[in-house]
Amino acid sequence: MLNSPRTVNDVMTHTAVAVGPEAPFKDIIALLDQWKVSALPVLEGEGRVIGLVSEADLLPKEEFRDSDPDRFTQMRRLTDLAKAGGLTAADVMTAPAVTVHPDATLAQAARIMAQRKVKRLPVVNAEGLLEGVVSRADLLKVFLRTDDAIAEEVGQEVVTPLFPSPAETVRVEVSDGLVTLGGRVRDTSLVPVAARLARAVEGVVDVRWDPTDVKTSGEGDQALRSNA
Numbered sequence: 156m157l158n159s160p161r162t163v164n165d166v167m168t169h170t171a172v173a174v175g176p177e178a179p180f181k182d183i184i185a186l187l188d189q190w191k192v193s194a195l196p197v198l199e200g201e202g203r204v205i206g207l208v209s210e211a212d213l214l215p216k217e218e219f220r221d222s223d224p225d226r227f228t229q230m231r232r233l234t235d236l237a238k239a240g241g242l243t244a245a246d247v248m249t250a251p252a253v254t255v256h257p258d259a260t261l262a263q264a265a266r267i268m269a270q271r272k273v274k275r276l277p278v279v280n281a282e283g284l285l286e287g288v289v290s291r292a293d294l295l296k297v298f299l300r301t302d303d304a305i306a307e308e309v310g311q312e313v314v315t316p317l318f319p320s321p322a323e324t325v326r327v328e329v330s331d332g333l334v335t336l337g338g339r340v341r342d343t344s345l346v347p348v349a350a351r352l353a354r355a356v357e358g359v360v361d362v363r364w365d366p367t368d369v370k371t372s373g374e375g376d377q378a379l380r381s382n383a
Contacts, residue, residue, distance in 0.1 A: 161357065163264050164257035166296050167278050167289040173198045176205065176245035180216070183208055183244055192290075196277040197248045202284045204277045206248035213247060215239040254279045257286055261357065265294050300358030302329040309334055309359075313352045317345050325349075332360030 173196040174183060186195060187210065194209035215235040229236060241247035255264050255276045264276060268291060278287040306329040318325045318340055325338035334353050340346065346364060353362040 161260065162257065163255055163259045163261065163276075163278055163289050166261065166293040167257065167287040168293065169287040171196065171277070171285060171288040173202075173285060174208065174244050175199070176243065176248075178244040180213070180242055180247070183247075184213065192275065192288075194273075194275045195244075196252060196285055196288065197244045197250075198285060204252050204254055204279050204283055204285050206244070206250035207252040207273075207275075207277060208244050208248040209273075209275075212238055212249055216241070216247075252277055254283075255289065256280070261294050261297060264289055268294075297357040298332060298360070300332075302331070305329045305332065305334065305356060305358050308356050309336075309353050312356070313349055317349050317352075332358055334359055334362045335365055336362070337365035 172186060172190050172192070174186065176197055176199060178197075183195065187193070194207050196204050197206040197208055199205045215232075215238045219236060219239040224232065224236065238247045253267065253271045253273055253276060255267055255278055257278050257280070267276060268274065275288055275290045277285055278289055280286055306327050309329070310327045314325045314327055314336070318338070325336055325340065328335045328337075334356075336349060336353070350362045350364065353359060
């Protein structure tokens, strides 16, 4: 569909900083600060992702630095206490890493991040080798598309196939990502279909039909009140 980003490969950072399993704790901190990222993939061999070390994995060292946790805390926070004593990436990383493939859709990547409560995903190929990293900020880049680009795609990919002219004329307006459709249609059952397809266009914030402008073609010219 035109130039709309569709997959993780379209928005990911292709050059990603990573560490090996033997990377010292302080070196990991330095890299996170230098590159302004919240997590680093941990690589083995020729670049196979074996884990991910994040700020959350590193914080237990500070949290438990001068504390003596009771037995209940020890049992409940066993993993965090182990990480608090870690010296290398292998000691503190979360493994296996939650990853995504470059051909995954942006919606799939967003769903993985939400379900697994992570901010960044290593992007790996079929062999598990690192190809890049995609972050929450990367996925949100689609909303930087211009209104004109969105309108063009909605017109070409949604309106034209569903409502061929000259029998029907559907207007497309986009303002700050909000798509408004209006005009004359013969088959009103296509209204919710058009709305659903328009919402799938990258960068669209929402879609609405203008009830004062969208009308059925034919006798009576009744205003369409379908809630898309």
